[in-house]
Amino acid sequence: MKVIIVGAGIGGLSTYLAFKKHISPLDPSLQIKILESHSSPRSQTLASGGGLGLAPNGLRSIASITTNAISHIQARGFAGTSMTFRNDKGGMLGVMAVGRRERYGYDMMMMTRAGVHDALLSEIEDESVIRWGVKVIGVEEINEGEGGVLVELADGTIEKADLLVGADGVRSIVKDYLFKGEYQAQYDGLTGLGGFLPLSSIPTSLRESLPDHPVTMIFGRLGFLAYSVASPLSDPDPLFMWWSIYETDSLPDRTNIDYEDVKRQLLHRSGSWKSPYDATPRSQNDATKGIYRQLIELGCVPPSDAPLIPTNSNSSGPASSKSMSTAPRILPRYVTPRLPYWSNATAAAGTTSASKNRGRIFLLGDAAHTMPPDVGQGVSCAAEDAVVYALLLKHYISNAAAASPTTLAVSTTTSIKATATDVNSPTSVLEQTAIAYESIRKPNINKLLDLAKRSGDMKKELSWFGQVFRDLMMKLVLAFKLPETFNDVVFAYDPEEEVRKYITKASGR
Helix, strand or coil, rough: CEEEECCHHHHHHHHHHHHHCCCCCCCCCEEEEEEEEECHHHHHECCCCCCCCCCCCHHHHHCCCCHHHHHHHHHCEEEEEEEEEEEECCEEEEEEEEECCHHHHCEEEEHHHHHHHHHHHHHCHHHHHEECCEEEEEEEECCCCCCCCEEEEECCCCECCEEEECCCCCCCCHHHHHHHCCCCCCEEEEEEEEEEHHHCCCCCHHHHCCCCCCCEEECCCCCEEEECCCCCCCCCEEEEEEEEECCCCCCCCCCCCCCHHHHHHHHHCCCCCCCCCCCCCCCCCCCHHHHHHHHHHHCCCCCCCCCEEECCCCCCCCCCEEEEEEECCEEEEEECCCCCCCCCCHHHCCCCCCCCHHHCCCCCHHHHHCHHHHHHHHHHHHHHHHHHHHHHHHHHHHHHHCCCCCCCCCCCCHHHHHCCCCCCCCCHHHHHHHHHHHHHHHHHHHHHHHHHHHHHHCCCCCHHHHHHHHHHHHHHHHHHHCHHHHHHHHCCCCCHHHHHHHHHHHHHC
């Protein structure tokens, strides 16, 4: 069987590793090719991407396909297992435990996105399976003969696949094929921005507070600001990351960013906020500027003037010798309307594909469900999608082989050629897998999207009364010392257990 994965991001790499673990032993002739429009990170001198919090459920999914990557991630990130909430007057709203190893098996890791990507990329033994710098411009199903999928590239070449995985993000070409250009990504009116600083550069009083309050979120009337340690405190000069979000009707132009205007906007929204670590009394003197004002001024330096910092001095791998700019990243937020289906197996009444092709195309990660950053689950969900699909495919291939061992040689490429009317044919296997995949993943994703919407609304501009009400509600909720089980709906998700439950229920056992 030949598989093409469009996208070499975290979702695409997770899919490759999940297939190599679960499908290769059943089909030694399995061929997987990854197509990625960006250049290889190994060819880049600067690490790209922002920061993230990789939750225990995401770590659990990655660990199920590669334990080496987990070790790599844990060596690079900071275990941010508690979160402090404050208001813009410096008042404490509360502290909450988030993702501790003692309950979930893994600590929440605050780190660079590049660190997670590098951990997965380092696990691909033969990087020639990835074609970097190639753009997919079209997809077409083969309705004649034995079926299949054609993938057209901008350089004029065409690739043929038995299974096509759309892991190509919010502007997915594969998704556009399934929906004929409908369900386009839309700017949601919120823009995120943030960056990294060397810990040694931030004000001393704030730096000294980090052992007790390493991850802090501040809510004001005009927006939201947060900061965290982003690499081990044992590093010679750990990474410090900050991020913010603000509401604007006009879509920021990322190709022509006015960094002075970005700084002005942030100062207007958050520059006057108070921190318990401010020097007292405040004055216009640099030494006694408010902490948040100092952070904004440090972080909003244009790329031409921004210092470079090492990504991680204690790590090995593609990014360990790279530098990172301290210039801010501007990230307009996009949402995609909830898709009615994620594959050509579950399209309405099966009208989009010939029966022999149903299940040959499926989406995962942001291509299937663009996850707003408000619940910190984008990377985790992509990894979960990959693991769930691979486990299901393994199950249905094994079932088909057991049911017809003499007529279905699942260990050969020709296994995909069985007739589509045969219930044990690989086409049927792909169809069953796609249907089960959506049945398992969609309910979980929809819950997270609802949660992200509520969380995002808390960060929008509020009236005076709205701010008072929000702060009061947060204080009350956090004062009750919510049990750590409050996070189970997100952090306890286990792909292997979810697949096991689905299979057990489907089999009537």
